[in-house]
Amino acid sequence: AQSVSQHNHHVILSEAASLELGCNYSYGGTVNLFWYVQYPGQHLQLLLKYFSGDPLVKGIKGFEAEFIKSKFSFNLRKPSVQWSDTAEYFCAVSQYSSASKIIFGSGTRLSIRP
Amino acid sequence: NAGVTQTPKFQVLKTGQSMTLQCAQDMNHEYMSWYRQDPGMGLRLIHYSVGAGITDQGEVPNGYNVSRSTTEDFPLRLLSAAPSQTSVYFCASSYGGTGAYSPLHFGNGTRLTVT
Numbered sequence: 001a002q003s004v005s006q007h008n009h010h011v012i013l014s015e016a017a018s019l020e021l022g023c024n025y026s027y028g029g030t031v032n033l034f035w036y037v038q039y040p041g042q043h044l045q046l047l048l049k050y051f052s053g054d055p056l057v058k059g060i061k062g063f064e065a066e067f068i069k070s071k072f073s074f075n076l077r078k079p080s081v082q083w084s085d086t087a088e089y090f091c092a093v094s095q096y097s098s099a100s101k102i103i104f105g106s107g108t109r110l111s112i113r114p
Numbered sequence: 115n116a117g118v119t120q121t122p123k124f125q126v127l128k129t130g131q132s133m134t135l136q137c138a139q140d141m142n143h144e145y146m147s148w149y150r151q152d153p154g155m156g157l158r159l160i161h162y163s164v165g166a167g168i169t170d171q172g173e174v175p176n177g178y179n180v181s182r183s184t185t186e187d188f189p190l191r192l193l194s195a196a197p198s199q200t201s202v203y204f205c206a207s208s209y210g211g212t213g214a215y216s217p218l219h220f221g222n223g224t225r226l227t228v229t
Binding site for chain 2: 090100
């Protein structure tokens with residue numbers, strides 16, 4: 001069964017620091033990849049997604065993610081974080097052959113010190 | 115306002131009781147799904163539906179039933195509640211039939227406690 005691993009459970013950074021959150025998945029076939037974010041008290045919302053093409057994907061609010069097929073990874077990055085980026089970040093995967101079954105990772109809580 | 119509506123927002127049940135969590139969307143989305151969110155475990159997929167009359171199991175379907183008689187509604191039924199089902203439940207919908215090719219729209223969640 002497919003699975004998604006987010007090894008960083010809680011990351012604490014100062015404003016202007018660079019961010020990289022790890023995401024690894026277990027499925028070896030073609031996948032669709034997502035990052036969702038949940039700001040405090042709000043719904044989950046889509047940050048970015050990858051289906052095919054350029055493995056470097058740009059999303060909203062200055063976030064980007066790189067798909068490295070050989071490493072089964074889809075890490076999220078941001079060059080300079082802001083206090084408003086404090087949130088929980090979820091990586092998600094669906095198999096191309098079963099796109100409806102979207103599996104989420106356990107999430108990474110990001111805290112930004114002002 | 116358009117969106118995904120979940121009711122109730124809070125519920126306390128005794129072990130063995132049954133109940134239905136309601137989910138409705140008014141965006142004419144084909145795809146709907148239910149997740150539970152537990153600390154340290156993220157969101158786990160319970161059941162999903164790619165259209166009216168079609169449902170399928172997710173990662174953790176045991177103890178839950180669903181049906182999809184209309185495009186708008188996707189209720190989640192707990193047949194005999196157990197303390198292990200204490201969680202926050204989220205309903206999500208998406209345009210199109212897969213849930214993958216357009217963003218998931220999430221409801222506000224139902225916080226369920228089983229004593």
